[in-house]
Amino acid sequence: MPKLDKVLNIEDLRKIARRKLPAPLFNYIDGGSDDESNVQGNVDAFGNAKLIPEYLVDVANIDMSTRVLGREISMPLFLAPTGMSRLFHHDGETAVSKAAADADTYYCLSTLGATTIEDVAAACSGPKCFQIYVMKDRGLTREFIQRCKDANFDSLALTVDIPVPSNRERELRYGFSMPPKLNLAGIAGFAVKPAWVYQALTHPQAQLANVAHKIPEGSSKSTSLMEYIANQFDPSVTWDDMEWMMSEWGGPFAIKGILSPADARKAVGAGVTAIMVSNHGGRQLDGALSAFEALGSIVDEVGGECEIICDGGIRRGTHVLKALARGATACSMGRPYLFGLAAGGQAGVAKALELLRAEIKTGMGLLGCTSIDQISGKHIT
Numbered sequence: 619m620p621k622l623d624k625v626l627n628i629e630d631l632r633k634i635a636r637r638k639l640p641a642p643l644f645n646y647i648d649g650g651s652d653d654e655s656n657v658q659g660n661v662d663a664f665g666n667a668k669l670i671p672e673y674l675v676d677v678a679n680i681d682m683s684t685r686v687l688g689r690e691i692s693m694p695l696f697l698a699p700t701g702m703s704r705l706f707h708h709d710g711e712t713a714v715s716k717a718a719a720d721a722d723t724y725y726c727l728s729t730l731g732a733t734t735i736e737d738v739a740a741a742c743s744g745p746k747c748f749q750i751y752v753m754k755d756r757g758l759t760r761e762f763i764q765r766c767k768d769a770n771f772d773s774l775a776l777t778v779d780i781p782v783p784s785n786r787e788r789e790l791r792y793g794f795s796m797p798p799k800l801n802l803a804g805i806a807g808f809a810v811k812p813a814w815v816y817q818a819l820t821h822p823q824a825q826l827a828n829v830a831h832k833i834p835e836g837s838s839k840s841t842s843l844m845e846y847i848a849n850q851f852d853p854s855v856t857w858d859d860m861e862w863m864m865s866e867w868g869g870p871f872a873i874k875g876i877l878s879p880a881d882a883r884k885a886v887g888a889g890v891t892a893i894m895v896s897n898h899g900g901r902q903l904d905g906a907l908s909a910f911e912a913l914g915s916i917v918d919e920v921g922g923e924c925e926i927i928c929d930g931g932i933r934r935g936t937h938v939l940k941a942l943a944r945g946a947t948a949c950s951m952g953r954p955y956l957f958g959l960a961a962g963g964q965a966g967v968a969k970a971l972e973l974l975r976a977e978i979k980t981g982m983g984l985l986g987c988t989s990i991d992q993i994s995g996k997h998i999t
């Protein structure tokens with residue numbers, strides 16, 4: 619198994635993650651919905667666009683910093699929210715958020731995180747966003763918002779692309795559902811990874827930390843929590859709910875999961891700070907546009923009126939450059955840092971960030987750009 623210092627790219631981290639994690643967990647990260655056409659499709663979409671460099675430009679000093687959701691970040695890439703990160707390494711969200719802070723970029727904690735809002739705030743000195751799913755119990759959403767204010771989070775993101783659960787067959791094959799009912803294949807997947815099992819048994823159990831207080835003491839906590847949260851997803855959420863959330867919060871706000879220019883226009887009308895163009899990493903509507911494919915029409919509709927984040931399929935620095943050239947403010951990623959987390963905890967996440975930072979910098983030099991605002995439509999076809 620290659621060591622972290624021998625890792626050359628995100629795919630190397632993925633290979634280590636595959637070897638280290640029990641199969642149900644690796645497949646939970648790696649998989650998508652239905653035929654999973656969007657998982658690789660999100661990456662491949664970048665291949666259809668080509669960069670156009672300009673030469674004989676002084677690129678001795680390159681500044682990759684930019685501004686997102688009210689904070690300056692050191693590069694145009696940050697960490698999207700992912701649920702239950704502590705399943706992949708016992709240091710979980712704490713490790714991820716610390717690596718993000720060290721890299722001077724944003725970390726988004728998921729509603730389904732296995733670490734509390736307060737613990738992430740204590741661990742992470744960098745920019746922090748809390749990602750919300752609006753729950754049937756609006757009191758819980760109100761409570762999340764208040765806790766984020768008290769813990770000095772910088773922004774909120776509302777994920778809108780899960781109106782109903784999607785069909786994820788890799789999860790079903792192992793019985794890795796909500797709540798988990800592992801079948802033989804699932805149990806066997808854990809049995810052959812004793813190192814992971816040892817770490818899991820010698821650390822506190824991963825659970826949905828931000829809703830743990832909603833389950834009565836003494837009940838089988840992890841199962842009841844999963845059941846609770848699965849029942850809390852609200853298929854009747856509308857734009858009015860988002861506007862209510864924005865008025866309760868009153869700070870930088872992102873809507874995550876937009877693919878249509880018409881929705882982008884509504885989001886701008888509601889006053890969002892940022893639109894995260896995303897198909898949820900290919901985990902929701904299979905066959906939907908990829909973020910990169912949707913980007914151009916959304917930039918045409920609302921470019922300059924709010925920040926536009928390209929989320930999904932980023933595996934190389936040049937993918938970030940292509941998104942910026944198409945008009946994105948910045949990009950976000952999920953799996954690349956989760957593979958890093960599984961491969962080596964905080965150091966693995968730092969490695970993912972370091973690799974992509976170096977690739978973005980090299981790409982900017984090769985493109986002939988020394989700052990993010992110099993990257994524009996003339997650099998892409």
Ligand SMILES: Cc1cc2nc3c(=O)[nH]c(=O)nc-3n(C[C@H](O)[C@H](O)[C@H](O)COP(=O)(O)O)c2cc1C
Pocket residue numbers: 646647648660698699700701728729730749777874896897898899900901929930931932950951952953954956
């Ligand atoms: C294992 C996993 C869990 C995720 N959990 C959440 C979540 O809780 N909330 C959310 O808004 N998005 C979630 N996402 C989607 C990510 O925020 C992001 O949109 C996606 O990973 C981007 O695609 P990429 O993995 O190709 O970078 C999850 C993604 C993965 C891979």
